Amino acid sequence: GDAWLLVEFGGDSTADANEQGRRLLDALERAGDKAQVGARLYQCGDWAIKEVWQIREGGCTHSKVPGEHPGWAGWEDTAVAPEKTGDYLRDFQRVVDEHGLRVASYFGHVGHGCLHTRLDFDFSTAEGVRNYRHFMEAAADLVTSYGGSLSGEHGDGHARAELLPKMFGPELVGAFREFKSVWDPDFKMNPGKVVDPDPLDAHLRMDPSYTSRPVKTEFAYPGDGGSFTNAAERCFGVGACRDQNAVMCPSYQVTLEEKHSTRGRARLLFEMMRTDSPLEDAFRNEEVKEALDLCLACKGCLHECPVRVDMATYKAEFLSHYYKGRVRPRQAYALGLIRWEAELAARAPRLANFLTHRQPFAALSKRAAGVAPQRQLPAFASRTFRQWFAGRSGLNGTGRARVLLWPDTFNDYFRPEVAIAATEVLESAGFHVVVPKGSLCCGRPLYDYGMLRLAKRLLHRVLEGLRDDIHAGTPVVALEPSCGAVFRNELVNMLPGNEDAKRLARQTHTLGEFLARHAERWHMPRLESKALVHFHCHQRATSDTDCDRSVLDRLGLDYEVLDTGCCGLAGSFGYEAGERYEVSIKAAERLLLPALRGASAHTLLMTDGFSCRTQIEHGSERSAMHLAQVLQMALQRGPAGPAIDPPERAYASEAGALASGRRP
Ligand code: SF4
Ligand code: SF4
Known part of the structure; x- marks a missing residue:
């Protein structure tokens, strides 16, 4: 079969490493092998080295393909002498075929003869488990016949301990037993492994007796055969x-506790769904609830987990059942229903701001809402975006291509300057900007508290309100990434058979995506500044951030996209008093805030997320700008930008100043 062999050369300099590579190519050429193996020399920078190794690591992490291959471990870590690898592999494939199994992928460290595999054992039937045992025994016989090892670099564990006598012989395993009995006479430490092992087919995670609880869910799980249990598996x-260097999983990165990792949570949900689960009360179980409590619903796992575990969705599902017929905590009403509160506040924004920002009312409001005392509540704008939009005179682009600008709660009621900037940019790019009639909301904050029935009703209202534009194929620009993510992710998971939902998901764009795909011929203004760019986690998970990069390139910015993970605010999460606030700040202080504090005063800070901008304002002396505002800056000020440092001060709004506690 075909294979990729990756040979990495290091050296004191790039030339040194290249020279070593060239020598290998020459040697292959002399041996007449170069053409046959198709060897090529690539010179990689740091970024490309990381990407190439990710492909190698994908041999393991992508060995499970839901619905295609289960990627089971068990027989995954053998080693033989490197010169015997080819013969061993051919014989191993024969053993695999004889047992009717499929290998997901072969990967490993060929230079050391260590080979990893993942197989599709069938643990759902007694016959399948018997076949598993027979295969394990035959494979152990094979590797030991080559003088190899059952485990090349990892432990033998439960899966292979029973087979150790095949490799070491009974005398040596007897000596292991004797040695252990000196130190652990009652065999209390790690029982059932290495010495007196449990059978390799005992304690299987899945076995023929496995059954799961039936449950009627709010989400439809179309990618998991309509089953929450399959999703949890x-x-x-x-x-x-x-991983400490990825977006996934901020709560683990901060706490370093397995139960606060995606894997820990997924495992608990899997155990919870077993009919014979020791976790009592299933969707009312407090331990599961506790493990989900610190999930930021950032969707980092949806994007980065190789099997796209979508913990934000599972958490929302769990909470909707957990709180059924119960009163939710006060934060759920104060922060989850922000849309309705904002509508009310828009009638008297000065009074609302007085009550939420003047002492002692501010402290009382925060305490009543369960908000951390260290936080400033967002301030209401004196005029909403939709009021501004409705008050404009003139036709503003009628007759040009139509684009629907989605007025999300945050950019409508709190920071209308972002949506105003987007309107000006889109019109300058030659589009006719429209906004929906009436008050519509995607319901994003409701998911954090499992208020899924209400969220579904709002989605139906959105589809009804946008029907004509959806059918006309009008592109929708969502400025707030988490709201765009609702249309692309939650909407089709809630209403999978609804064609309008599918259309809206397809028609939704971030501003960057829209300009990259629909405004190629727009003569974009230039802005010759430096910029640090932070992508919102939902933006990374559900949109094409390469489009944003291409817009920044056209703009002429000298920019760096930060690899600093989740900002930690994550909607309402970081506003909540107690452990959530602590985790939120620790997540931001891990990488993001230190990176921003190191930026010069004339470097622009950019992020599209309302949460990210809030966290940056809270944790630094700076404010970040939305892409729309940066484009507007280029339109208004020209390539040099504003003549003050930091540049965002030229665009500070009254509400922004109130929310950040700084003067505009
Ligand atoms: S949740 Fe974590 S452990 Fe589980 S498959 Fe995804 S990345 Fe791997
Ligand atoms: S949504 Fe974010 S915090 Fe929650 S499990 Fe996934 S990566 Fe972790």
């Missing part, structure tokens, strides 16, 4: 969610 435990 996605995780296969490779632990990419314990």
Whole structure:
């Protein structure tokens, strides 16, 4: 079969590393092998090295393909002498075929003869489990016949301990037993492994007796055969969610506790769904609730987990059942129903701001809402975006291509300057901007508290209100990434058979995506500034951020996209008093805030997320700008931008100043 062999050369300099690579190519050429193996030399920078290694690591992390291959571990870590690898692999494939199994992928460290595999054992039938045992025994016989090892670099664990006598022989395993009995005479430590092991087919995670609880869910799980149980079974435990250098999983990165990782949560949900689960009360179980409590619903796992575990959705599902018929905590009403509160406040924004920002009312409001005392509540704008939009005179682009600008709660009631900037940019790019008639909301804050019935009703209202534009194929620009994510992710998961829902998901764009795809011929203004760019987690998970990069390139910015993970605010999460506030701040202080504090005063800070901007204002002396505002800055000020530092001060709004506690 075909294979990729990756040979990495290091050296004191790039030239040194290249020279070593060239010497290998020459040697292959002399041996007449170069053409046959198709060897090529690539010179990689740091970024490309990381990408190439991700492909190699994908051999493991992508070995499970839901609905295609379960990627089971068990027989995954053998080693033989490197020169015997080819013969061993051919014989191993024969053993796999004889047992009617399929390998998801072969990967490993060929230079050391260590080979990893993932197989599709069938643990759902007694016959399948018997076949598993027979295969394990035959494979152990094979590797030991090559003088190899059952485990090349990892432990033998439960899966292979029973087979150790095949490799070491009974005398040596007897000596292990004797040695252990000196130190652990009652065999209390790690029982059932190595010495007197449990059978390799005992304690299987899935076995023929496995059945799951029936449950009527709010989400439809179209990618999991309509089953929450299947969704909870996605995780296969490779632990990419314990990476400290990824977006996934901020709560683990901060707490370093397994139960606060995606994997820990997925495992608990899987156990919860077993009919014979020791976790009592299923969707009312307090331990499961506790493990989900610190999930920021950032969707980092949806984007980065190789099997796309979508913990934000599972959490919302769990909470909707957990709170059924119960009163929710006060934060759920204060923060989850922000849309209705904002509508009310828009009638008297000065009074609302007085009550939420003047002492002692501010402290009382925060305490009543369960908001951390250290936080400033967002301030209401004196005029909403939709009021501004309705008050404009003139036709503003009628006759040009129509685009619907989605007035989300945050950019409508709190920071209308962002939506105003987007309107000006889109019109300058030659589009006719419209906004929906009436008051519509995607319901994003409701998901954090499992208020899914209400969320579904809002989605039906959105589809009704936008029907003509949906049918006309009008593109929708969602400025707030988390609201755009509702249309692309939650909407089709809630209403999978609804064609309008599918259309709206397809027609929704971030501003960056829209300009990259629909405004290629727009002569974009230039802005020759430096910028640090932070992408919102939902933006990374559900949109094409390459489009944003292409817009920044056209704009002429000298920018760097930060690899700093989740900002930690995550909607209402970081506003909540107590452990959530603590985790929120620790997540931001891990990488993001230190990176921003190191930026020069004339460097622009950019992020599209309302949460991210709020967290940056809370944790630094700076304010970040939405892409729409940066484009507007380029339109209004020209390539040099504003003549003051930091540049965002030229665009500070009254509401922004009130919310950040700083003077505009
Ligand atoms: S949740 Fe974590 S351990 Fe489970 S499959 Fe995804 S990355 Fe791997
Ligand atoms: S949604 Fe975010 S915080 Fe929650 S499990 Fe996934 S990566 Fe972790």
